Amino acid sequence: MEPKNDLLSRRQWLGKLTVPAMAVTAAALPATALAAPHQKNNDNLRGARIFNVRDHGAKGDGKTPDTKAIQAAIDLCNKENGGTVLIPAGDFVCGTIELRSNVTLHVSVQGRLLGSTRREDYSAGKGVPPGNGNIVFIYAVNAENITIEGRGTIDGSGQAFYNGKGDNTGPGQRGVGGNFDRPHLIVFYQCTNFLVQDVLLTRSAYHCFRILKCKQIQLHGIRIYNRVNKNNDGFHFNDSQYVHISNCDIQCQDDACALFGSNQFVTITNCSFSTRWSIFRFGSGEAQNIVVNNCLIYDTYGCPVKISSGKARIENLSFSNIIMRNVTGPIGIAFTNTSNRNNATDNANDTTSFVRNISFNGIRATVVEKPVNHPDIAFGVNVFDGELNSCITLNGVGNAFLENISFTDVHVTYAGGGTKEQALKRDVPQVAAEYFGVWATQPFGPPAYGLYARNVKNLTLHNVRFEYEKADARPAVIFDNVHDASVTGLSAKGSVDAELIRIINSKDILIAATRVLTNAAAFLQVEGEACEGIVVNGGDLRKALKPLVFERGAGKNAVVMG
Structure with missing residues (x-):
């Protein structure tokens, strides 16, 4: 259906004039000016017109499928060199929609794009790769200059697709028997220069917003509430660059801001997050030059900052001015330079892999x-x-080392309750799984x-404070093969029942200005023949x-007390 033109036609324009005025005007204007006065104005607005989806046949009654009408508005907008596709007030039910270059999708404050509850109304995005499924509600491929904006809602009706099964892509599962036949809310693939702001993204059947191999990304003021199905991620990035996220509020069920693969030049600021699993999750690839600051994390039980990687090149990550309230495993970094994160028996000396230059400041x-159900x-x-009685975990596996890790002005209060049996354990599994995977065995x-x-x-710890609410029989800090x-x-x-600090087969360690806040069996216990160059200088x-205390073959000359 052709759209209604917002501009006055020549007949409408002339009809608003009085007859004498019309006669005078007609006599005064040349014939060429009277030929098509609105056509010139249309050309002037080319690329800036508004395409109301109701003008294309959309009903917005919450029942009638509006997919074709909305797609027609998008296609015409793209054909006319871009503009704004308007979703006015109403509930517009639809299946798969493709956004195109130079199109702004504006969802009005009382407008809602409502995902169909029928699987047959959805399809795979044309050109979207199949990894983690490619069935989708709204998508764009190889597009540029896209905007989604407005204070309305994009609602995936994801509860209609719940069958009790997730995608089984967790540690060791490899997707076997997983549920991939359900739509993601939004997928952008190989897109450049897009902006999403102010909208509410909610109730996806799968991931909320997948951003794959994209560049120049602006995400601001977005609200995500995504807790009706399994694998309800918030933002999910793969191999994207120049990403800027600010002032977003994310409440989801799975990873809130997953950064898998080679994501680079990313800033995340002034956001709040809550999820059952993790907030900032990194996998393999080249995750580099990423800054996270001024963020609030609450009620998150799968590790707010989680790096679980093999064959990776991860460096230059900064986390600062972050408050974490009610979390487990606050920070977990695990790395092996073998191809299998869960098996360190492959001892290939791969010096091209690394995890280094990561800082935590003002935490x-x-x-x-333990985790609590939302x-x-x-x-x-x-x-x-392995989620019980969790701690900060830095876990290099096999011959792989984490490098240049620093904690400055970090204050963590733990629930406590750890036992003497836990404190005695030294055979930590040689796996680089997620932090609770390491401790599960x-x-x-x-x-x-x-x-x-x-x-x-x-490794640097400066102005760090660890305390607990109820008695804990474990050391506060353990260094094992730390250089x-x-x-x-x-x-x-x-x-x-335990020493405050335990050092195992480590060397070149300076400990200065330490304060022991409550009674401890010992200040420092040194274990292993490889210990050397440990200097203790002052403190209370x-x-x-x-x-x-010296144990397990450690020599007394390994420590110098200042």
Whole structure:
């Protein structure tokens, strides 16, 4: 159906004049000016017109399928060199829609694009690769200059597609038997220069917003509420560059801001996040030059910052001014330079892989004892054994080292409750799985309550404070095969059943200005024949019953007390 033109036609224009005035005007104007006065104005507005979907036959009654009408408006807008496709007030039910270059989709404040509840109304996006499914509600491929804006709603009706099954892409699952036959809310693939702002994105049947191999991305003021199905991600990036996210509010069921593959030049600021699983999740690839600051994270039980990687080139990540409230496993970084993250038996010396130059500054966190189900997620979520009594985990595996990791002005309060049995564990699995995957094979979880670090080079802790709410029998900090570390201004609660700091087969460690906040069996326990170059310089160690303990072949000349 052809659209109604917003401009006055010649007849409408002339009809608004009085007869004498019309006669005078007609006599005064040349014949060429009277030929088609609106055509020239149309040309002037080419690329800036408004295409109301109702003018193309859309009903917006919440029942009639409006897919064809909306697609017709988008196609004409694109053909006319772009403009704005207007979704006015109403509920516009539709299936798969393709956005095109130079089109702004404006969803009015009382307007709602409502996903059909019928699977047959959806299709795979033309040109969208099949990884993690490619059935989709709204998509764009190889497009540029796209905008989605307005204070209205894009609602995927995702609860209609719930069958109790996820996509089974978690650790070790490899997607076998997974549910991929359901629509993502939005997928952009190989698009350039797009803006999404102000809209509410909600109730997707699968991921909310997948951004694949795109460049020049602006995401601002978006609200995501996505908790009706499994794998309800928020933002999900793969191999994208020049990404800028600000002032967004994300509440979802799965990863809130997944950054898989080679995402580079990314800034995320002034956002709030909550999810059952993780917030910032990184996989393999080249994740580089990424800054996260001024963010709030709450009620998140699968690790707010999670890097679980093999064969990766991850560097230059900065996390600053972040508050974490009610989380588990606040930070988990695991790395192996083998092809299999869950098996360190492949000892190929691959020096091209690395995880390095990661900083955490101005972090305040409260860590709960175990995950808690969100009351607005209708289906229960299993709790893994390794999620209990969690800590910050830095886990290099095999011959792989994490490099240049720093924590500055970090204050974490843990629930506590760790046991002596946990503290005695030393056979930490040689796997680079997700943080709870590492501890799941341990009968008692992590052996430290604050920070566990293995295979790390150049580790810095400055002005860090670890404490607990109820008694915890584990050390606050464990270093295992750590080289070149500086610990200055550490304040931590201790236990009468354990040392405050345990150092295993590590070298070149400086510990200065430490405060032992509560009674501890010992300040420092050194273990292993490979320990050397450990210097302790000052601090308040009065509440430690012993200053030093040597175990498991550690020599007394490994430590110098200043």
